[in-house]
Amino acid sequence: MTLDVIPIHVLTQAPGEPGLTGNAPPLLRELAEQVSRLLKTGEPSAIDLSALPLTPADLDWLREKLGSGEISVTLQANGESTLNETACPGIWWVTHRNEQGAIASQFIEVTFVPELVKAHPQDVEIGREQLELMISDL
Amino acid sequence: MTLDVIPIHVLTQAPGEPGLTGNAPPLLRELAEQVSRLLKTGEPSAIDLSALPLTPADLDWLREKLGSGEISVTLQANGESTLNETACPGIWWVTHRNEQGAIASQFIEVTFVPELVKAHPQDVEIGREQLELMISDL
Numbered sequence: 001m002t003l004d005v006i007p008i009h010v011l012t013q014a015p016g017e018p019g020l021t022g023n024a025p026p027l028l029r030e031l032a033e034q035v036s037r038l039l040k041t042g043e044p045s046a047i048d049l050s051a052l053p054l055t056p057a058d059l060d061w062l063r064e065k066l067g068s069g070e071i072s073v074t075l076q077a078n079g080e081s082t083l084n085e086t087a088c089p090g091i092w093w094v095t096h097r098n099e100q101g102a103i104a105s106q107f108i109e110v111t112f113v114p115e116l117v118k119a120h121p122q123d124v125e126i127g128r129e130q131l132e133l134m135i136s137d138l
Numbered sequence: 139m140t141l142d143v144i145p146i147h148v149l150t151q152a153p154g155e156p157g158l159t160g161n162a163p164p165l166l167r168e169l170a171e172q173v174s175r176l177l178k179t180g181e182p183s184a185i186d187l188s189a190l191p192l193t194p195a196d197l198d199w200l201r202e203k204l205g206s207g208e209i210s211v212t213l214q215a216n217g218e219s220t221l222n223e224t225a226c227p228g229i230w231w232v233t234h235r236n237e238q239g240a241i242a243s244q245f246i247e248v249t250f251v252p253e254l255v256k257a258h259p260q261d262v263e264i265g266r267e268q269l270e271l272m273i274s275d276l
Contacts, residue, residue: 025273025276028269028272028273028276029273031269032266032269032270032273035262035265035266035269036266038262039259039262039263039266065272070213070214070215071211071212071213071254071255072211072212073209073210073211073212073255074209074210074211074212075208075209076208077208085257087265087268088262088265088266088268088269089257089258089261089262089264089265090257090261090262090265090266091265091269111257112256112257112258112259112262113251113255113256113257116209117209117211117251117255118250118251119223119227119228119249119250119251120227120250121177121250123227123228124173124176124177124226124227124228124250125177126227127173127225127226127227127228127229128170128173128174128177128226128228130225130226131166131169131170131173131226131229132170134166134203135163135166135167135170138163138166
């Protein structure tokens, strides 16, 4: 990631747009570069929104600009995570919540498919062994 | 797929188990083989449940045996599709519905991640172009 090249503004309000800091539009440019990189090299990347000086209005603006796609993924593991494809395929809005339902972290991932959605071979192997046990009990 | 080796019974009722035909247990064995193949060769596979002589009771039995996993995926495209990981990682229960909400087809997929969840490079490229247009309009 090359977040150091994003010109992050201090938290001042842009005239006429309540709550917007001007920090969100550069993220769209960064995302366009990340998507280009994904297509050229297959390299996925992510922007940690929690680590950036973004207001709720900035996040709303960003989310509205990126739009909603066809795919939404829910993962239940120590709290709920949602991975929603945006209207830009390959860009996913990822929200992790804790067991109380509060947002623990929020990312924009640029990838063909988020890692979290993939089954890991070692888990598949454990599942296969359990399946064999279940079959032998039938 | 080697469905031809599954001993499919005719639709007779197993004694004492209303609605069960005996056709579901061999599918668990086939799935265990498909999972082994996935782990050995990376080759995904699928069982088209709509094409097999399974009663609703058979499907319920199968679904209960496979259990529920952590991940559920919803895809909205000419009707809703759901891709639910079972408690056996790498085995996904996939239901496609038509625009009226009726089940159009039903599969068990054996794969690390279902193809439908992946963004396709040509769609990512189209999205990238739209993103660039949006940025130039800011």
